[in-house]
Amino acid sequence: MARPRLPFEFLIALRFLREGRMQTALILLGVTGGVAVIVFLSQLISQLQATIIDRVLGSQAHVVVRPLEEANQRARTDPQFATIIEPRAQRLRSVDQWEAVVRLAESQPRVVAVSPVVSGPAFAVRGRASKSVALVGVDPDRYRRIVKMDTYMTRGAFQVEGTGAIIGIELAKDLGVGVGDKLFLRAAGGRDELLHITGLFDIGNKDLNRRWVFTTMKLAQSLLDLPGGVSNIDVTVADIFDAKEVAERLQAASGLTVESWMTTNSQLLAALRNQSVSNNLIRSFVIVIVALGISSVLVVSVVQKQKEIGILRAMGTSSNRIMGVFLLQGALVGFVGALSGVALAWGLLNFFSTIYRSGDGAPIFQPELDPAIALSAAGIALLVGLVAALIPARRAAKMDPVQAIRA
Amino acid sequence: MTAAIISLRGLRKSYGVGTPVETEVLHGLDLDLAEGEFCALIGPSGSGKSTLLNLVGLLEAPTSGELAIAGQSTTGLDEQALTVLRGRTIGFVFQFHHLLPAFTALENVMMPSIIMHGVATAEAESVANDLLKRVGLTGHEYKKASQLSGGQQQRVAIARALSLSPRLILADEPTGNLDTQTADDIFALLREFNRERGSACLIVTHDPRLAARCDRRIELIDGRLAAAARMPQPA
Ligand SMILES: Nc1ncnc2c1ncn2[C@@H]1O[C@H](COP(=O)(O)OP(=O)(O)O)[C@@H](O)[C@H]1O
Ligand SMILES: [Mg+2]
Numbered sequence: 001m002a003r004p005r006l007p008f009e010f011l012i013a014l015r016f017l018r019e020g021r022m023q024t025a026l027i028l029l030g031v032t033g034g035v036a037v038i039v040f041l042s043q044l045i046s047q048l049q050a051t052i053i054d055r056v057l058g059s060q061a062h063v064v065v066r067p068l069e070e071a072n073q074r075a076r077t078d079p080q081f082a083t084i085i086e087p088r089a090q091r092l093r094s095v096d097q098w099e100a101v102v103r104l105a106e107s108q109p110r111v112v113a114v115s116p117v118v119s120g121p122a123f124a125v126r127g128r129a130s131k132s133v134a135l136v137g138v139d140p141d142r143y144r145r146i147v148k149m150d151t152y153m154t155r156g157a158f159q160v161e162g163t164g165a166i167i168g169i170e171l172a173k174d175l176g177v178g179v180g181d182k183l184f185l186r187a188a189g190g191r192d193e194l195l196h197i198t199g200l201f202d203i204g205n206k207d208l209n210r211r212w213v214f215t216t217m218k219l220a221q222s223l224l225d226l227p228g229g230v231s232n233i234d235v236t237v238a239d240i241f242d243a244k245e246v247a248e249r250l251q252a253a254s255g256l257t258v259e260s261w262m263t264t265n266s267q268l269l270a271a272l273r274n275q276s277v278s279n280n281l282i283r284s285f286v287i288v289i290v291a292l293g294i295s296s297v298l299v300v301s302v303v304q305k306q307k308e309i310g311i312l313r314a315m316g317t318s319s320n321r322i323m324g325v326f327l328l329q330g331a332l333v334g335f336v337g338a339l340s341g342v343a344l345a346w347g348l349l350n351f352f353s354t355i356y357r358s359g360d361g362a363p364i365f366q367p368e369l370d371p372a373i374a375l376s377a378a379g380i381a382l383l384v385g386l387v388a389a390l391i392p393a394r395r396a397a398k399m400d401p402v403q404a405i406r407a
Numbered sequence: 408m409t410a411a412i413i414s415l416r417g418l419r420k421s422y423g424v425g426t427p428v429e430t431e432v433l434h435g436l437d438l439d440l441a442e443g444e445f446c447a448l449i450g451p452s453g454s455g456k457s458t459l460l461n462l463v464g465l466l467e468a469p470t471s472g473e474l475a476i477a478g479q480s481t482t483g484l485d486e487q488a489l490t491v492l493r494g495r496t497i498g499f500v501f502q503f504h505h506l507l508p509a510f511t512a513l514e515n516v517m518m519p520s521i522i523m524h525g526v527a528t529a530e531a532e533s534v535a536n537d538l539l540k541r542v543g544l545t546g547h548e549y550k551k552a553s554q555l556s557g558g559q560q561q562r563v564a565i566a567r568a569l570s571l572s573p574r575l576i577l578a579d580e581p582t583g584n585l586d587t588q589t590a591d592d593i594f595a596l597l598r599e600f601n602r603e604r605g606s607a608c609l610i611v612t613h614d615p616r617l618a619a620r621c622d623r624r625i626e627l628i629d630g631r632l633a634a635a636a637r638m639p640q641p642a
Contacts, residue, residue: 003532004514008521019509311505314466315519315567316494318487402466405501406457 009321012312013328020301027297027333028340031381034290035341038283039369039377040348045279046373047365049272053240056265059203061115061146061234062243065101065250066257067093092120094229101254105235108253110246113145113236118220120231124167124213125184126175133171134211135187137220146234149201149214155179156199160216165195168209169202185213187223195219287380291388294330298392302326302399309396310404319397326393327386334385338378345369345377410478412575412607413440413463418472420458432458434630435472442574443605445598447618450627456611457579459627463609464577465493477574494523498568498606500578500597506552506560506567512539513548516566523571531570538566542596558589565596569606576601578610582617590614 004011017024095101098116105114118137123130140158144150149158154169156179165183172178179197186192195215203209221227237246243260251258262269302309309322350367358364420433432455440446448456461467462474465481474481477496481489498519506515513535514521520531539548542562552560561581568576578597582590594610594617601608610621618624626633 003517003527003529004521005527007526011521011527015507015509307505308507311507312518312522313490314464314493314499314501314505316490316522318490320487321522402461405461405466405505 008317009324009328012325013332016301016305016308016325017329017332020304023297023301024333027294028337030290030293031333031337031385032340032344034286035338035377035381036344036348037286038380039342039345039373041279041282042373042377043345043349043368043370044352044365045275046370047368049275051365052268052272055204056268057240057261059147059205059208060261060264062237062240063235063247063250063258063260065095065105065233065235065254066231066259067095068255068257092224092226092231094226094231095233095256098230098233101233101256104253105233105250108246108250110238110242111235112238113142115139115142115146115234116217116230117143117232117234118217118224118226118230120187120220120224120226122185122187122213122223124171124175125186126177129175131171131174131210133185133213135185135220135223136212136214137217137224138214139217140214143234146236147203152201152203154200154202158199158201158214160198160214162216163193163195163219164198164215166199166201166214167197168212169200170206170209171211171213172197172200174210183213185223187225189225191223191225193219193223287384290381291384294333294385294388295391298326298330298389299395301329302392302396305396306399306404309399310401313401314405322399323393323397326396327389330385330387330389330393331382332385334381334383334388335378337385338381341381342369342374342378345374410442411439411475412442412444412477413438413609414473414475414478415439415463416473418462418474419470420455420462420467421470424470431470432630433462433469436632438625438632440575440607440609442607443601444607444623445601445621446607446609446623446625447621448609448611448625448627449613449615449618454627455630456627460577460579460609460611463575464497464499465489494519495571496574498571498573498576500561500564500568500576500581502580502583506563508551508553511549511551512544512555512559512563515552515563516570519567519571535566535570538569539563542566543592558585558593561585561589561593562596565593565600569600569604572604573606576606576608578608580611580613582612582614590617594620 006014102114102116105111115138120135122133122135124133140160144158156166158166160166167183175183177183177197179200181197183195183197184192185195201209217230221229235246235250237243240261244262247258247260247263312322313319346369349369353363353365353367356364415436415438418433418436419431421429421431423429436459448459450456462469463476465476476492479492481492484492507518510518513532516535516538517527517531521527524531536548539545542565544559544562547555547559552563555563565581576597581597582593585593597608597610598620600606612618
């Protein structure tokens with residue numbers, strides 16, 4: 001054993017903490033638990049939210065541009081019928097001057113991809129089986145940046161040309177067809193075409209796996225009687241939460257109907273927001289409880305260490321440095337508790353990710369730790385430790401050294 | 408006459424100022440203690456000896472009067488300045504040895520230096536080792552203070568008081584709860600360091616034998632100094 005190497009405040013703070021073993025263990029436990037709860041909850045919620053958003057946006061464009069609603073248009077052109085607005089029987093219409101709208105969308109800030117889409121109702125027929133489907137004519141190079149079709153392909157590539165078609169695995173099963181087979185498609189207007197299947201996809205959504213039939217834009221235009229037109233324009237934005245703003249700007253600029261995923265999924269968004277609010281509430285409670293715990297234990301420690309404080313003062317320690325010693329104790333338990341709390345959260349995440357699995361056996365969340373969450377929790381713990389130590393530290397600084405020495 | 412390490416003029420101390428139980432403990436003391444003087448402070452229990460030592464040690468502020476330490480007036484000094492003056496000039500030996508129980512004997516002796524320099528220096532370590540040797544505690548350096556006997560703890564306390572070679576040592580009944588033999592040893596140690604380093608000592612004691620061995624005796628009765636005690640006496 002040699003002379004102590006630590007600076008005075010560290011030396012005293014650490015020795016005081018070591019001396020009050022039980023109390024120190026108790027606050028460390030409290031901070032560890034608190035940090036673990038916060039990290040675990042934040043990580044879990046952010047992951048679940050990301051998963052939900054991912055599922056919703058996995059098969060949906062961030063922003064969709066459509067022709068003006070039928071109803072609106074009729075009301076505008078035919079004022080005397082304004083009171084009996086009813087959506088008319090569906091008739092496909094094209095987006096006016098869609099090439100210009102595509103260019104307009106592409107020129108908007110924060111827009112990363114734009115894809116014109118020709119889609120409409122049709123029937124897929126094979127033998128006596130007939131299934132109602134949605135014909136989707138796309139330019140695959142553009143569309144794969146709207147919906148990540150490449151990652152969903154189970155057979156073949158996401159490429160269409162000529163009479164080639166890509167269908168979902170459910171439709172393939174229902175009709176008993178596969179890659180290389182032929183598929184007869186009849187559009188609602190009566191036009192038909194014999195397609196041949198070049199690929200299968202699985203979007204992870206049975207309904208879409210049953211409904212979507214991808215072809216070239218040209219083929220869809222002729223089947224749906226939409227020569228040279230497109231039914232809608234899909235847009236991807238850089239940050240998904242920019243979608244609403246981009247949609248509003250695009251609507252103002254184009255005069256068309258523009259909807260963002262945030263409007264069409266407003267209930268989901270509200271639910272996510274509520275979840276975040278309750279998470280923040282839990283966090284605040286935990287922080288307050290941990291702070292009170294640290295504070296009360298340190299207050300007791302100040303009283304217990306009254307004599308030592310008096311001795312240190314008599315030997316030339318200023319009251320500010322005594323305060324520093326107790327602030328440091330708070331910061332130290334905050335820091336160490338944060339480290340062990342993050343470790344505990346990591347353990348919990350691993351444990352629960354093996355326990356909670358979705359129907360198909362896959363874990364519903366990954367045992368991953370976002371460094372930003374871990375760091376901010378550690379920072380908060382450090383800060384809480386400091387703030388919680390403030391009252392005890394001031395008490396220690398104000399303590400009369402003579403009282404301690406006379407006793 | 409040598410320069411005064413302690414100089415008191417009309418020093419008063421009251422407790423409970425502004426309350427119904429306000430009591431004056433020291434009633435205007437005048438006293439000079441010369442550099443290097445070895446002086447006993449005697450008097451009955453409750454006469455204000457500890458109070459006087461705490462005032463001189465800058466642990467408490469007088470209610471009125473003048474107090475100068477090492478030629479520096481303490482009137483109007485803030486806590487920071489008082490702390491610096493105390494740390495540089497004064498070493499304390501308390502009746503109940505008052506060591507830091509969680510620290511080793513060596514660390515306790517180094518503590519005044521650690522406080523002054525912020526860290527334990529190699530020089531402070533060798534000084535502390537020498538001092539522990541001088542007080543007969545070789546081999547006990549790394550024992551926790553709480554594991555030492557009363558006499559050993561008081562020796563550590565003396566080594567600690569001397570570690571920064573202070574110009575003034577204030578000892579409040581340093582042998583109060585020790586057996587006669589140990590008390591004699593402790594007293595002898597203080598005397599030795601006083602001769603060797605010229606540190607002035609003000610020692611509160613109830614033991615007339617020990618008081619007789621000091622250069623000078625000051626008697627405090629009911630908060631007043633006995634007339635003969637006021638000025639330094641030729642050694
Ligand atoms: N903090 C205090 N508040 C009120 N009275 C005190 C306080 N400290 C000491 N006294 C009183 O001052 C008087 C002198 O005490 P003290 O200096 O300890 O005497 P001695 O050391 O000579 O025995 C005693 O009557 C004691 O009760
Ligand atoms: Mg006393």
